Amino acid sequence: MSDGPGSTAAMEAAAANTAAMEAAAANTAAMEAAAANTAAMEAAVLEAVSSVCDPEYPDITIAELGILESVSARDRGGAVRIELVPTMLGCPALDVIASDVTAAARSACIGSDVSVEVVFIADPVWTPDRISPGAVEFMAREYSVAVRRARSHAPCPICGSTALEHRSDFGPTPCRSVEWCPSCRNPIEVVGRVDFPAAMEAAPANAVLA
Numbered sequence: 001m002s003d004g005p006g007s008t009a010a011m012e013a014a015a016a017n018t019a020a021m022e023a024a025a026a027n028t029a030a031m032e033a034a035a036a037n038t039a040a041m042e043a044a045v046l047e048a049v050s051s052v053c054d055p056e057y058p059d060i061t062i063a064e065l066g067i068l069e070s071v072s073a074r075d076r077g078g079a080v081r082i083e084l085v086p087t088m089l090g091c092p093a094l095d096v097i098a099s100d101v102t103a104a105a106r107s108a109c110i111g112s113d114v115s116v117e118v119v120f121i122a123d124p125v126w127t128p129d130r131i132s133p134g135a136v137e138f139m140a141r142e143y144s145v146a147v148r149r150a151r152s153h154a155p156c157p158i159c160g161s162t163a164l165e166h167r168s169d170f171g172p173t174p175c176r177s178v179e180w181c182p183s184c185r186n187p188i189e190v191v192g193r194v195d196f197p198a199a200m201e202a203a204p205a206n207a208v209l210a
Contacts, residue, residue, distance in 0.1 A: 038073045041109065045080050046071040048108035052100045055093045056173055060138060062097060066130020069121060071105075079115040080105055085126040087175045094120060128192040139191070145176065148192035159184040 049071060050063040062068045062084070069083040082101055086094055098118045105116045128147050131139075139145040140157030146164070148154035153162040161183035168178040176189045 041080065041114070042071055042073045044108040045073070045082070045105045048104040049082060049101050052097070052104050055096045057135075057139065057143065059142065060135050062101070064132045064135040066126060066132070067097065069124070078113070079117065080109070081117045081119065083119050083121050085124060085130070086120045087126050091174060131191070144186075144188070146179075146188055146190045148190055154179070154188075154190045154192065156181040156184060156186070156188055158186050158188070164188055164190070 050061060050068060052062050052068075054060055054062055054065055054067070057065070065087070067084050067087065069085050071080065071082050073080050082105060084097065084101065098120070101118050102116050105118075106114070109116075127150060129150050131147055136147045139147060140155075144157045146154040146157050154164055155162050156164060159181060161181055163183065164179040164181055166177070167180050167187070171178045171189050176191055179188045179190050180186075181188050
């Protein structure tokens with residue numbers, strides 16, 4: 001007995017449904033592969049740019065200084081955006097940092113035609129609180145530079161005294177001031193202004209302070 005028109009239509013519908021399910025599965029697999037590729041690229045670029053050192057502190061990375069904010073890949077891994085938080089607007093080291101970060105990101109994407117975008121953002125605002133504890137200790141030990149955390153006194157990196165006396169807002173770099181330690185009688189460079197807590201409370205949300 002031959003199949004009737006109804007049976008043929010049912011078979012065609014079943015075949016079409018199977019094809020649709022296979023296409024959907026293939027599309028899902030492609031999307032998952034693209035997502036995995038994007039995640040892998042983000043991780044590789046993040047690792048690479050996290051190792052970029054600051055020009056003023058050659059032994060400290062931009063990640064340890066709290067300059068590196070985020071790395072995101074999009075367009076199925078065809079583009080990477082890297083957001084950095086400047087210690088202050090107009091810092092002469094920003095161009096060098098951007099160039100080094102771009103080079104590091106491209107080195108992590110060798111063999112791929114990837115667009116790399118490096119952007120300095122104003123929100124969040126950089127403060128000395130973004131510096132890692134390890135970097136703070138290293139700066140004190142190797143550079144004799146103190147770090148003033150928000151609402152705290154900067155300890156002298158030489159003798160540990162917290163009785164530093166402010167001398168000048170202008171140090172060897174725009175983000176450092178100069179203070180005097182009456183205990184060990186040494187001039188001390190300090191990251192973070194003496195009025196930093198008050199300045200942070202009064203500043204607008206999109207301000208960038210030294």
